[in-house]
Amino acid sequence: MPAVPVRSERDRRRRELSQNYLRGAGAAQFLRAVRLDPAGLCLEVGAGNGILTGRLAARCRQLIAYEVDPDAAGQLESRLRDQPNVRVVIGDFLAARPPRQPFEVVGNVPFGRTAPIVDWCLAARSMTAATLITQLEYARKRTGGYGRWSLLTVSTWPEVQWDLLGTIPRTQFRPVPRVDAGILRLARHPEPLIAPGRLGAYRRMVQAGFGGAGGSLLASLRRQYPAAALPAAFQAAGIGSKTVVAFVSPAQWVELFRALERRA
Incomplete structure (x- = not known):
């Protein structure tokens, strides 16, 4: 029986870890979309073979790179030993405690772990921004790319803006995944669009809207x-009386809440 090529074995391990490493052109495209604070802290999730790590480290004061594969992490440490502002952590990014100081997150996210990593970022109060490579479909769903908006995006919009910055073809990864990737950016507003003390009320309104038994948003909120x-609040927010909840943009939700607050 012929020996299994080393390259194929590496690809198998990457698939087990849900890892698809970026190639040169894809890495360059992603790095053009990343905006880091030169004096800030950056956390890289899924550092992998380090194709991004060294160049990210050159753009910030300190970089902490997380890699779950011990072999890849060991190679990364050796490759970056001359960059003193880089610390490689061997382990699961999701097990990390968010820093207290402001920080940004950057990374080529394992597709199978996108949702928990995004949740981690949203829950980290000191996170100022996250620029992530995700499945293109996920990024589009979260940024209104299909003309529809998700509950998660709308619920978090007063604190975090979601943007799709670009598309990376699947051929720019190794091993090649089944789908293209998107560059998703989460940017925390310097100040919430709604007063912190009223965010709970805003989210209850959103839950009521998305939890309606079909029909329009107006019908759902009548409860x-x-x-x-x-009617006057919907007019102020530019929402039609028959508009279905999924087609209401986050900005319209915020304005609707403000209008209802003024009429309370």
């Missing part, structure tokens, strides 16, 4: 708000 207050 929570006085019917007389809704």
